[in-house]
Each structure stands twice: as C-alpha cells, then as structure tokens.
Amino acid sequence: MEVFVSYLGWVSVAVFLFMAVYRVIQYSSLPLFLRWELYPVPTEPRHHYGGSYMEEVDYVKKPRHHQRIGGLLDMASEVFLLKKVKEHNRFGMWPFSFSMHWGIYLFFLWILLLLVETLFKLEFLVPLTNVCGVIALFIGAFGSLGLFLKRIGNDKLSLYTTPDDYFNLLFLMAIFGTGIISWSTVDPGFLYTRALINQVIFFESPPVALPFWVWLNLLLFELFLIYMPFSKLFHYVAKYFTFDKIFWDDAFKIKDSPADKQCVKQLGYVVTWSGPHIVPGKTWLDEAQIIEGGDSK
Amino acid sequence: MNHKGISFNDMARLTDEPLFKLQVENLMHVPYLGEEPPVKPPPDKWLEKYDLSLDWHSPVALPLPKTEEEKLRLVKGFLNGLQKLFDPQNNWTFLKILRLTTDYCMRCQTCSEACHVYMASGQNEYYRPTFRAEILRRLYKKFFTPSGKLLGSLVGADIDLNYKMAIRLMESAYRCNVCRRCAQVCPVGVDNALISREIRKVFSQELGIAPKELYEKGTRQHLKIGSSTGMSVAGFHEAIEFIEDEIGEKTGKSIKIPIDKKGADILLIHNAGEYLSWPENPGAFAVLFDAAGINYTLSSEPVGYDGVNYGLFCDDVELARIGLQHVMIAKKLGVKKIVVGECGHATKTLCVITDRVFPGDLSTSEIPRESCFPLFWEIVKSGVVKLDPSRNNFPTTLHDSCNIVRLMGVVKPQRHVLRAISPQFREMVPNGPYNYCCGGGSGFAIMNELNFPQWRKKVSERMKTKQILEAFKDVLDPSIEKCVIAACSNCKGAMRDLIGHYGLWDKYRITYTGLVELIVNAMVDLPKPYFEMEFISGE
Numbered sequence: 001m002e003v004f005v006s007y008l009g010w011v012s013v014a015v016f017l018f019m020a021v022y023r024v025i026q027y028s029s030l031p032l033f034l035r036w037e038l039y040p041v042p043t044e045p046r047h048h049y050g051g052s053y054m055e056e057v058d059y060v061k062k063p064r065h066h067q068r069i070g071g072l073l074d075m076a077s078e079v080f081l082l083k084k085v086k087e088h089n090r091f092g093m094w095p096f097s098f099s100m101h102w103g104i105y106l107f108f109l110w111i112l113l114l115l116v117e118t119l120f121k122l123e124f125l126v127p128l129t130n131v132c133g134v135i136a137l138f139i140g141a142f143g144s145l146g147l148f149l150k151r152i153g154n155d156k157l158s159l160y161t162t163p164d165d166y167f168n169l170l171f172l173m174a175i176f177g178t179g180i181i182s183w184s185t186v187d188p189g190f191l192y193t194r195a196l197i198n199q200v201i202f203f204e205s206p207p208v209a210l211p212f213w214v215w216l217n218l219l220l221f222e223l224f225l226i227y228m229p230f231s232k233l234f235h236y237v238a239k240y241f242t243f244d245k246i247f248w249d250d251a252f253k254i255k256d257s258p259a260d261k262q263c264v265k266q267l268g269y270v271v272t273w274s275g276p277h278i279v280p281g282k283t284w285l286d287e288a289q290i291i292e293g294g295d296s297k
Numbered sequence: 298m299n300h301k302g303i304s305f306n307d308m309a310r311l312t313d314e315p316l317f318k319l320q321v322e323n324l325m326h327v328p329y330l331g332e333e334p335p336v337k338p339p340p341d342k343w344l345e346k347y348d349l350s351l352d353w354h355s356p357v358a359l360p361l362p363k364t365e366e367e368k369l370r371l372v373k374g375f376l377n378g379l380q381k382l383f384d385p386q387n388n389w390t391f392l393k394i395l396r397l398t399t400d401y402c403m404r405c406q407t408c409s410e411a412c413h414v415y416m417a418s419g420q421n422e423y424y425r426p427t428f429r430a431e432i433l434r435r436l437y438k439k440f441f442t443p444s445g446k447l448l449g450s451l452v453g454a455d456i457d458l459n460y461k462m463a464i465r466l467m468e469s470a471y472r473c474n475v476c477r478r479c480a481q482v483c484p485v486g487v488d489n490a491l492i493s494r495e496i497r498k499v500f501s502q503e504l505g506i507a508p509k510e511l512y513e514k515g516t517r518q519h520l521k522i523g524s525s526t527g528m529s530v531a532g533f534h535e536a537i538e539f540i541e542d543e544i545g546e547k548t549g550k551s552i553k554i555p556i557d558k559k560g561a562d563i564l565l566i567h568n569a570g571e572y573l574s575w576p577e578n579p580g581a582f583a584v585l586f587d588a589a590g591i592n593y594t595l596s597s598e599p600v601g602y603d604g605v606n607y608g609l610f611c612d613d614v615e616l617a618r619i620g621l622q623h624v625m626i627a628k629k630l631g632v633k634k635i636v637v638g639e640c641g642h643a644t645k646t647l648c649v650i651t652d653r654v655f656p657g658d659l660s661t662s663e664i665p666r667e668s669c670f671p672l673f674w675e676i677v678k679s680g681v682v683k684l685d686p687s688r689n690n691f692p693t694t695l696h697d698s699c700n701i702v703r704l705m706g707v708v709k710p711q712r713h714v715l716r717a718i719s720p721q722f723r724e725m726v727p728n729g730p731y732n733y734c735c736g737g738g739s740g741f742a743i744m745n746e747l748n749f750p751q752w753r754k755k756v757s758e759r760m761k762t763k764q765i766l767e768a769f770k771d772v773l774d775p776s777i778e779k780c781v782i783a784a785c786s787n788c789k790g791a792m793r794d795l796i797g798h799y800g801l802w803d804k805y806r807i808t809y810t811g812l813v814e815l816i817v818n819a820m821v822d823l824p825k826p827y828f829e830m831e832f833i834s835g836e
Contacts, residue, residue: 057671089407254662277512
C-alpha cells in the first residue's frame with residue numbers, strides 16, 4: 001500500500017496543479033463582462049469610506065491611482081481571518097470555519113515542511129513541523145466537525161446544504177481524524193509519516209511496515225488534492241476572480257485599448273434569444289441599433 | 298415564520314394558492330410607527346385571472362396558463378433561456394459573474410441579514426437572498442451539467458421543474474431590489490442579487506415576459522415614443538416651457554433652458570419622470586446652472602430627453618439599445634461630456650454598466666459620463682453661487698441611492714454639499730456604501746401592477762421607513778418639519794410611497810426632496826424659498 005501511496009502522491013500533485021491551472025484558464029477565458037464593480041473597492045485610494053475616482057469632475061482627464069496593496073490586504077483579511085464571516089454570519093459559523101480553514105492551511109504547511117525537511121535534511125525544522133502538524137490536525141478536526149454539526153443541526157442551514165457539501169466536510173474530518181488517530185496511537189513524533197514522505201519522494205522502502213493509520217492519513221490527503229479542484233473547495237481561486245477581476249474592476253474603457261478591442265469582438269456575437277423584441281440572427285451590435293424591434297409582450 | 302418543512306420544491310406546488318400570505322404581525326417591527334394599515338387580500342377576480350401563487354402579490358400579472366400547451370411553452374422557454382444564460386455568445390455581458398456565482402456559493406447564509414427584504418419580511422425563508430439563487434443553481438445543475446445528470450440529488454440537482462416553479466421563480470426574482478448588499482458581505486464574492494436579474498432576463502429575453510412598466514410602457518415606449526413616461530417630443534417642449542414659467546414665478550428669474558445646443562460643454566440628461574412628477578427638480582438644475590454659468594444643454598431628441606434605462610433591470614438587449622441612443626445623441630451634439638441628473642440607475646447605467654457596450658469613439662474616454670453630484674460640489678465649493686445655509690435650517694437626512702453610492706463609489710460630494718447648505722443634516726444608519734435600498738430599486742418604484750404597491754410599501758420599503766424614523770428620533774415632534782434628501786427619481790418615488798403609506802407627514806411632519814432643490818433653496822438672491830415644506834401623496 002505504501003508504494004501505491006507513493007505513486008499517488010506524485011499523481012495527486014500533478015492532477016491538482018493541472019486542474020488548478022485548467023480552472024484558472026477556464027474562468028479567465030470567459031468573455032469580458034459589463035462592469036459590475038461593488039464598493040468599497042480596496043484598490044481605490046478612497047476605499048476607507050467606499051469612494052471612487054468618479055467622485056471627481058472630469059475624472060476621465062485625471063490620473064488614476066491604483067493601490068495594489070489595498071487589494072492584497074483586503075484579500076488577506078478574508079483568507080486568513082474570514083473577516084466577512086466573522087462580522088456578518090449570524091449562525092455562529094466563524095469559530096468553526098476559521099478553525100477549519102487554518103487547519104487546512106497548516107496541514108498544507110505541515111506537508112510542505114515535511115517535504116523540505118526530507119529533501120534538504122533540515123533536522124532543525126523537526127520541532128516546528130511537529131507542532132504545526134498537531135495544531136493543524138486538532139483545529140481542522142474541530143472546525144470541520146463543528147461546521148458539519150452546525151449544518152445538520154440547523155434547519156435553515158440544512159435546507160441549503162447538499163450531500164456533496166456534507167461530503168466535503170466529512171472528507172476533511174476524515175483527513176484530520178485519521179491524522180489525530182495516527183499521531184495519538186502510533187506516530188507521536190511523526191517518524192512513520194516522515195518515512196512515508198521519504199518513500200513518496202525517493203521511492204525508498206521504509207525499514208519497517210508503516211502503520212495503517214499513517215498511510216491512510218496520507219492517502220486521504222492525496223485523494224483530497226485530486227478532488228479539490230473539481231469541488232467547491234476550489235473557491236480560494238474563485239475569490240481572485242470574484243473580487244479582483246469583478247468587484248474591484250472599476251477601470252473605464254479607453255478607445256482602442258485591449259478591452260475596447262475585446263468589446264468589438266464580443267459585439268459581433270450573434271444573439272439567439274427568442275423574445276419578441278429581439279430580431280433573430282443579428283449581432284449584438286446590430287441589435288443595439290434597432291429601435292423598432294419587436295412587438296408588444 | 299416556521300422554517301421547518303420548507304423546501305425548494307414548494308415552489309413547484311401545483312396549486313394557485315400562495316405559498317404564504319403576508320401578515321403585518323409577521324413583519325419586522327418598526328419603532329415609532331404605531332398601527333399600520335393591514336395587508337389587503339387580492340380580490341377574487343384577480344385570483345381567477347392571474348398567477349399570484351408566490352405570496353398573493355404580483356408585479357408581472359401573468360395570466361394563469363389555461364392549456365397544457367401554454368404550460369409546456371413556459372417550461373420549455375424557461376429551460377431554453379436558462380441554457381442561453383450560460384452561453385458565451387448569448388450572455389457575454391454577465392456570464393463570468395454568473396458562472397462564479399453558480400459554482401462557488403458556500404451556502405453559509407452570511408448574506409441573509411444584509412438583505413432588507415428578508416429582514417423586513419420577518420426573515421421569511423422564501424425571501425432569503427439565497428433561496429431563489431439556490432433554485433436556479435440546482436436547476437442549471439440538473440439540466441445542464443454532467444454532475445447533475447449523473448449524480449442527481451447527491452449534488453443538489455433535485456428541483457422539480459414545472460410551470461408553477463417557473464412562474465414562482467420569476468415572481469421571486471421581482472422580490473429582490475438587486476441592491477447587491479448581499480454581495481457586499483459575501484466572503485467568496487458570490488453575487489446572488491445578480492441571479493435575480495438573470496432570472497428576470499430569462500423571462501424577458503426568451504419569453505417576452507416582464508412587468509409592463511419595465512417593458513411595454515418602459516423600454517418599448519422609450520424607444521418608440523422617446524420616453525418611458527410616454528412623453529413625446531412636443532410634450533417635452535411643453536414641460537420645459539412650464540418649468541421656465543415656474544422658475545419665473547418662484548425666483549423672479551427669466552431663464553431660457555438650453556435645448557439641443559451644439560458644442561455645449563455638458564449634455565444634461567434627466568429622468569423624464571422628473572418633468573412630470575417633480576418639475577421643480579429640473580427647474581432647480583436650470584436655476585443653479587444658470588447662476589453658476591455652466592455651459593450645458595438638454596436634448597429634445599427622442600430617448601435623449603429621458604435618461605432612464607429600464608433594460609438595466611431585466612434585459613441586456615434593451616439596455617444596449619437605449620444606452621446607445623444616449624451616447625449617440627451626445628456625440629451628435631458635440632458635447633464634452635454627459636452629466637446625468639438626479640437618477641441613480643440612469644447614472645450607473647450610463648457611467649458604469651454600458652461602459653463596455655459601446656466601442657471605439659463611443660468609449661467613456663471619448664464621451665465621458667458623470668454623476669451630477671461632483672459638479673454640485675464644485676459649484677458650491679467655488680463660491681460662484683452665494684448660498685445661505687440658514688435658509689435650510691431644519692433637520693435633514695440623506696438617503697443614498699445604491700446605484701450611485703454602493704455601485705459607483707460616489708459618496709462624499711453630496712455630503713460635502715449637504716454639510717455646506719444644511720445646518721441640521723444628520724446621517725441615517727447605515728449609510729454610504731452600506732446603505733439600505735429605498736425599496737423602490739430595480740424598477741419597483743414604478744411597478745404598480747395589481748397589488749404590487751402594497752407589497753412594496755409593506756416589505757421592501759419597510760427598512761428605509763425604520764431608518765428614517767430612527768434618524769429623526771430626537772426631533773419627531775410634529776411641530777418640527779423634517780426632510781429626507783433622496784437625490785434619485787426612483788428613490789423619491791419610494792419616499793413618496795412610504796411617507797404616504799405610513800403617514801409620516803401627518804404624524805411627524807417628515808417629507809422628502811432632491812438635493813439640487815435644497816441647494817437652490819439656499820441661494821441668497823432668491824426672493825422666497827424655492828423648496829416648499831409640504832407633502833403631496835402620489836396616490
């Protein structure tokens with residue numbers, strides 16, 4: 001089984017990276033949309049009160065100031081603190097969601113530290129790696145279990161929660177849970193885990209058979225890597241598009257700019273909507289110039 | 298409301314009975330309001346003729362389908378439209394936002410309490426901002442995704458689609474003001490308000506079904522006659538003459554409002570509803586711009602004298618058609634820019650939404666479009682017009698138009714103006730980009746079919762009523778006259794509605810006006826007040 005885990009480790013990373021890139025390309029290649037910004041826009045210098053450059057007379061003639069750092073800070077507060085969930089969620093989800101997210105972040109960091117340790121023989125990292133792993137397992141398990149119970153126990157939340165939402169939480173619980181069992185029963189110093197990581201990287205068989213819980217934990221994590229880009233758990237990348245590319249995309253269009261050229265291209269798309277006011281077979285540009293199109297509805 | 302036992306498939310119930318009936322005792326408590334009129338049930342003749350099966354109200358007034366063919370046409374049309382909604386050629390305008398919203402809602406309900414409709418209704422589950430969005434999400438999954446087809450209810454593809462589901466879903470999309478306050482608090486950046494608009498679009502663009510004030514009397518009338526109000530070119534000229542006379546009477550000034558002046562600096566476009574319902578508003582613009590020496594013009598071309606664009610609320614094709622006319626007229630006049638009068642959706646549509654609809658020479662860089670608020674502040678700040686704030690010495694508060702503030706980031710200019718001309722100005726809470734919609738947004742203020750005005754007054758305008766009363770809680774004494782500043786036509790319509798319905802003028806002497814009227818009211822060279830503290834009901 002360890003050999004399978006070893007091969008799957010490489011496969012899972014490859015699938016994860018491939019699918020992540022594929023998803024990014026997939027969303028990036030969707031058409032340029034109509035401006036749909038939402039204030040406050042943190043990349044605006046006036047974002048502290050929700051203002052924009054459009055507060056100025058003749059804004060088109062004035063230089064624009066774009067604060068990249070504002071966007072990064074805002075995104076960081078969402079990713080690391082789950083600020084909006086904390087401030088606006090009335091179901092008490094924040095402590096659990098915060099724990100689960102940090103459990104995932106630290107789990108990834110733990111795996112990364114194990115890889116770095118193993119690759120570069122950096123033994124001084126061992127205490128940090130071990131603490132990181134234990135914290136990740138416990139807060140991750142606490143968070144995912146808490147969210148699972150919240151969703152199942154509250155009729156307003158359960159109405160919206162689908163079986164795949166529960167599955168996602170159960171999957172995470174299984175990863176953190178098997179990790180806790182492994183750590184608390186057979187692998188308190190993560191020595192077996194390190195041996196398994198060594199095997200994944202170098203395909204070197206460990207000197208002794210690895211305990212069931214150790215390879216099960218890593219196997220589940222590898223499966224999770226494969227599954228994640230196909231699921232809603234991929235929302236960490238979606239956020240880049242929803243915030244940075246939609247809500248904060250407040251630039252007005254300049255003649256002959258790439259956006260202008262893209263608009264020209266898209267205005268050439270053919271409209272096939274069937275409403276009575278729409279003349280079939282016309283492009284968007286043609287449709288926009290029709291005044292008398294259609295009958296009464 | 299008891300949430301237990303509610304399911305999305307309630308919307309597919311094959312009955313003409315509503316899913317629930319609004320009752321005042323279930324609605325959000327509004328302090329200082331006292332007793333309010335009860336909810337009147339619809340008359341039997343409406344129930345026999347129209348589909349009121351969501352909540353006993355309807356702005357669409359869709360006749361009950363009689364035959365199986367009619368029912369099937371509705372379902373098929375809805376499914377065709379849903380498919381086109383996710384097609385890049387047919388919905389390039391909003392596809393990326395829609396896809397991300399459909400794919401990544403975490404169903405955490407963080408957005409719910411940001412919604413004034415949901416809160417005002419007493420947290421009615423059917424009005425939760427995620428309820429209709431979740432149905433659309435699941436329907437799309439069920440019919441158009443491999444996971445939905447393969448795994449069915451395991452991935453939430455479990456919605457029954459029949460004609461009742463289609464009708465109730467459409468009605469439900471008209472219980473959202475599309476103010477996007479829910480999107481503002483979403484941790485993932487999902488925009489469930491957009492889903493309301495996209496559902497409306499399916500019905501308008503595919504089936505030709507929309508509230509008549511938005512389509513038949515809205516965009517169609519606008520494009521064919523020249524204005525959604527039905528005002529012809531001759532009617533526009535008459536309105537201008539009337540306003541010039543009114544200005545003379547009120548101010549003693551003889552002002553000729555410039556029309557079709559080629560090469561003016563600014564093309565000023567008003568919501569034509571102002572000419573008919575609040576002519577003192579374009580009148581005040583004329584007085585202020587004349588005093589400030591602004592080189593501007595109005596247009597008398599059809600469409601050009603009405604800044605509204607009801608395509609924004611449900612139809613991208615109509616949106617593009619009307620927007621294009623506005624920009625083409627500006628180009629023909631050779632103006633340097635367009636300034637939009639006090640109308641929130643018209644401002645956002647011209648300045649932001651249609652920015653990517655017009656190519657080349659019609660780009661914003663070539664024909665800039667702006668809100669009137671920054672210009673107001675430039676005028677006030679410059680001192681070119683002498684103003685005396687003591688002429689506005691009564692309590693005022695500002696209602697922010699979502700379109701101008703949350704969706705354009707124009708927050709401070711109007712506040713700077715108010716602080717300069719209104720000594721008793723106070724903010725309502727929340728305000729600025731976090732404001733609550735007036736309840737008239739996305740066309741609600743003009744949608745008066747059947748008993749929809751009752752729903753609007755009781756539910757969507759309820760939160761604003763609460764905010765206004767709380768803003769004035771220390772001066773509620775009816776001997777003190779107070780004013781809500783609503784610098785947007787639709788918002789003013791909502792103010793007129795809620796002040797009348799809840800008796801705020803009679804009980805507390807609360808009325809409303811636009812911003813420019815208050816600026817002109819403070820002009821020192823006017824012999825008498827321009828703004829009269831009164832309330833005229835719209836009913």
